[in-house]
Amino acid sequence: MGNEGAEVFTNALSTNKTIVSLHLHGSNIGYAGGALFGRALKNNKALKSLNLNKTNMGTGDIIAISEALEVNRTLTELDLGSNDITLKSIKALSKALQLNTALSVLSLSQMHIGIEEADALFSALEFNTVLKELRLYRAYFCGGLVEAVQKLVKANRTLRLLELGGYAVTSKTVLELEEIGKANGRLKFEYRLF
Numbered sequence: 001m002g003n004e005g006a007e008v009f010t011n012a013l014s015t016n017k018t019i020v021s022l023h024l025h026g027s028n029i030g031y032a033g034g035a036l037f038g039r040a041l042k043n044n045k046a047l048k049s050l051n052l053n054k055t056n057m058g059t060g061d062i063i064a065i066s067e068a069l070e071v072n073r074t075l076t077e078l079d080l081g082s083n084d085i086t087l088k089s090i091k092a093l094s095k096a097l098q099l100n101t102a103l104s105v106l107s108l109s110q111m112h113i114g115i116e117e118a119d120a121l122f123s124a125l126e127f128n129t130v131l132k133e134l135r136l137y138r139a140y141f142c143g144g145l146v147e148a149v150q151k152l153v154k155a156n157r158t159l160r161l162l163e164l165g166g167y168a169v170t171s172k173t174v175l176e177l178e179e180i181g182k183a184n185g186r187l188k189f190e191y192r193l194f
Contacts (some may be wrong), residue, residue: 006033008159010032010040012164013047025079033081034061040190041068047075054082062089069096076102081109081135094124097131105137109163115144125141126155135163137192145169146176153184165192 001009006029013019029037034057041047048062052065061082066089069075085108093109097103113121125131151164164177171190178188 001027001029001033003030003032003036006030009024010036013037013040013086014043016044017046020046022047024049025053027055029057030056031056031058031059031061035064037061038064038066038068041065041072041075043073049077050075050153051079052078052083054107057083059086059089060065060082064083066092066096069093070099071167072100073102077105078103079107079109079135081107081111083111085111085117087114087116087120090120097121097124097136098127100128101130101174103171104130105133105135106109106131107137108139109137113139115148116147118134118144118159119151122152123155125152125159125160128156129158131156131159133161133163136162137165138161139164143157146180148171149177150180153180153187159184159187161188162192163192 001024013022029052033055034052037050037052038061041050057080062083063083065078065080068076090113097106110123125134145164152159174191179187181187
């Protein structure tokens with residue numbers, strides 16, 4: 001698709017009243033293409049599901065989409081997995097999650113999420129009352145996963161599913177998380193172990 005295609009597409013999306021689901025997995029919108037989608041999401045009142053997984057977006061793109069989430073009230077599902085993510089873009093996304101009142105499913109699968117990023121994301125969910133599913137399959141956590149989930153469970157009352165899997169999820173981690181789930185009673189874990 002590239003930036004040119006993304007620009008044409010997002011201009012149409014800005015005024016769209018009929019498309020409710022858009023799946024662009026693997027379509028190379030490139031760096032700056034995500035910023036165009038962010039602009040379109042600020043105006044779009046119809047789109048409910050957007051899959052931008054593996055679209056070659058960078059920090060600026062995710063920040064632009066995050067800023068759009070602060071004002072967008074219709075998007076309920078967003079997949080940003082397999083793109084470049086940094087602490088700066090996670091912080092922007094975390095801020096958006098504190099303000100957003102519509103997004104109920106968020107996927108950040110196959111991204112490098114360190115403990116600082118996890119803390120920022122999970123802390124934002126303390127104030128979020130609509131997100132029901134957080135998908136972090138094959139997110140590359142760099143330690144502290146169980147502790148971060150414990151803090152999340154104490155703070156958030158609406159999250160119902162936390163999908164994990166991949167490198168950070170060992171059999172010991174699964175047992176520890178299952179204990180957290182039993183004590184919590186409402187949060188379920190889904191694991192994908194390769």
